[in-house]
Amino acid sequence: MALEAVDVETWSNLIFQGVLLGILYSLIAMGYNLVYRANKSINFAVPQVVLLAAYTALITATATGRLEVALASAIIVSVAVSMAIERGVARPLLGRPPIALIGATLGVFYALKGVVLVVGGSEVAVLPLDIDYYRLGALTVATNDLISLLGAIPVLAGVVLLHRKTSFGAAMRAVAEDAEGAAAYGLPVRRLMLAGWALAGLVGGLGSILLAVKTQVSPDLEYYAIRALAASLIAGLDSLGGVLLGGIVLGLAEQLASKFLDPYLPGIGSDIAFLLLLLILFVKPYGFFGSERIERV
Amino acid sequence: MEGGGLARQNTLYIVLAALVIIIVLAGAYFLLAGRGGEMQEETTPAEATPTAGEAAPKEEAKVIEINVGLLVDETGPTSDVGKGYARGAEAAFKYFNEKGIYTKDGVRVKINYIKRDYAYNPTLAEEFYREFRDRYNVIAVVGWGTADTEKLSDQVARDKVVYISASYSAKLVVKPYNFFPAPDYSTQACSGLQWLATEYGAGKIALAYDHKVAYSRSPISAIKEAAKALGMEVVGDFDLPLRATEADAERIAREMKAADPDYVWCGNTISSCSLLARAMAKVGLDAVLLSNVWGFDERSPNLVGEEAYGMVAGISPFLYPMFASGVEAYNVIYEAASMAGVPKEEVTLRFVQGFLNVWLLVKAIEEVTSQDLLERKGEALKEVLESRTFDFGGITAAPLRFQEGWHVPYKTVFIVFLAEDGSLQLKGKFTAPEAIDCAKVTIEGG
Secondary structure (H helix, E strand, O other), rough: OOOHHHOOHHHHHHHHHHHHHHHHHHHHHHHHHHHHHHHHOOOHHHHHHHHHHHHHHHHHHHHHHHHHHHHHHHHHHHHHHHHHHHHHHHHHOOOOOOHHHHHHHHHHHHHHHHHHHHHHOOEEEOOOOOOOEEEOOOEEHHHHHHHHHHHHHHHHHHHHHHHHHOOHHHHHHHHHOOHHHHHHHOOOOHHHHHHHHHHHHHHHHHHHHHHHHHHEOOOHHHHHHHHHHHHHHHHOOOOHHHHHHHHHHHHHHHHHHHHHHHOOOOOHHHHHHHHHHHHHHHHHOOOOOOOOOOOOO | HHHHHHHHHHHHHHHHHHHHHHHHHHHHHHHHHHHHHHHHHHHHHHHHHHHHOOOOOOOOOOOEEEEEEEOOOOOOHHHHHHHHHHHHHHHHHHHHHOOOOEOOOOOOOEEEEEEEOOOOOOOHHHHHHHHHHHHHOOOEOOOOOOOHHHHHHHHHHHOEEEEEOOOOHHHHHOOEEOOOOOOOOHHHHHHHHHHHHHOOOOOOOEEEEEEOOOHHHHHHHHHHHHHHOOOOOOEEEOOOOOOOOHHHHHHHHHEEEHHOEEEEEEOOOOHHHHHHHHHHHOOOOOEEEEEOOOOOOOOOHHHOOOEEEEEOOEOEEEEOOHHHHOOEEEEEEHHHHHHHOOOOOOOOOOHHHHHHHHHHHHHHHOOOOOHHHHHOHHHHHHHHHOOEEEEOOOEEEEOOOOOOEEOOOOOEEEEEOOOOOOEEEEEEEEEEHHHHHHHHHHHHOO
């Protein structure tokens, strides 16, 4: 399809949806990055934590009919499970090679998958929300688009500001840079690590709810979270601010590839995340904003 | 103060550690149950004695034990409909075993079912099939998806294993050992088009389906031929992923809108079809969305949203439980559900689909002699399936009659419409246009 054949309405909605999806990816991706900064490893359990939070929200929303209760319950579960993983899995593995935590969180992924199957039963449903549509020039925006957008941006900004502008954030940064040095200065390293995981749970839970509001509560939410890992790696695992760009690059790439390449490569939209990741890592092995680690021997 | 803080901290750690242990243990248990499903009370003999499928007679008790494979998707991309199907199939196995299955000459048969979740991965399905065959000597399999069932169809014919699938692909109707209690997808879709033509007249139709997925692609060539026969114009093939994001659905709805269709066909499962319905309402595409049997069910009113009410319909070869008052045969399903701890209100179309596949197998077993079941196994079941009429008392849109070499048991479907007030309405039964044999079109189309 020739680019000139695409009208303004199509372009503007395509870009809006790509950016919005990207922002939601960023929120989940931030969960990966927060854990990486704390433990220098990847938490592969994130997709199941996201799914568990979404089904918890669905259950509470069904019981109460209130979205805010659903949101609170999802965040509580997500934070509690993240903290539990830190205490039960990550902390005993402190000092071990990063691959140990990767393996362990993969184990937690499968264990949680079983829990999600029982809790959610692979159900597909939508959260209780009246959806209206608004036309803003060429753009059509729905209530759920606005909620997702307005919910995600302050949280992303809040976490970045927390890290950059507060003493708590400075302490977390110190732990991320050099945990042993931070301990020598009397910082409560373990508590800060736990806080990092809790924060990861918070953004994961919120991301899960906003995704569910945007689309549906379904087992497919797991795949959003898996693709968000690509956004995290594109940005650089230790960059918090960069995830926004990583997510948006990914969201736009998916939409544009689906629109223009799908006729030649069916299904490219859902696969582009990892193709893109591969290409970027060839050029920038630590992602766009990741700091290069120099091993001195 | 310090001590109190420490105690609180320790309590917190203990609670967190306990939570992790509970989650891990529960997860491990249910994951194992989900993958294997071989909980003792369900499948003990099959698990304990892998060769029980030799159908060894138990003279003293007059019970024949047979092994049957149950292949499901509870964790893959079709789990949105697969979970309910698996639940229905398992309830049926338990129910009929409990009630007693008897061969034609009065010998009791006990079915040991071995459940495997293959997550919609055809390669894994092949592995599990080999396990069913070589380890458990199954004489039948109650299976799931199109790609895997089509892939296994020649093998099951060589092994003489009866294969009753949830895939209703037309390519399976010529395979000697493949059966399903419904018209094939192509015939179903053509019947749906017949409804559109009857209800609204000829018009333009757009097709949305996952171009990479065998199940979604299955009826497309037949739909195109049927549309021609009914005076409809096909205005485009749109690639809607089975795991569509809302953004995908919206993009496709916009592309469709440019083609200005009167009707839209959705050939995916309920998750992506309902996202498409929502997206159509969002972009203002004023067309009737018709989904295949796996793309629409009792959840649709909730999933598509109010804006799509009055514009969405679904095809089903089976009567929805909500329309079954007075249909005596449904009491069997309700009784089985109750026995399995499933409340009546949770008996859904998906549950019924799983249940019926097992019920068809049970009906076939009841028509063979114990000697045939022991000696000729799947071959005997196939002969019976091809020589009797199976009546499910109104649950299926018509009684089933398979012919040797042509396993299309009937050609009629129910149409269920989502009315403007959000209720589901049974529009009646519709049959594919006489002028065209839709199953044949798909088979010949390759």
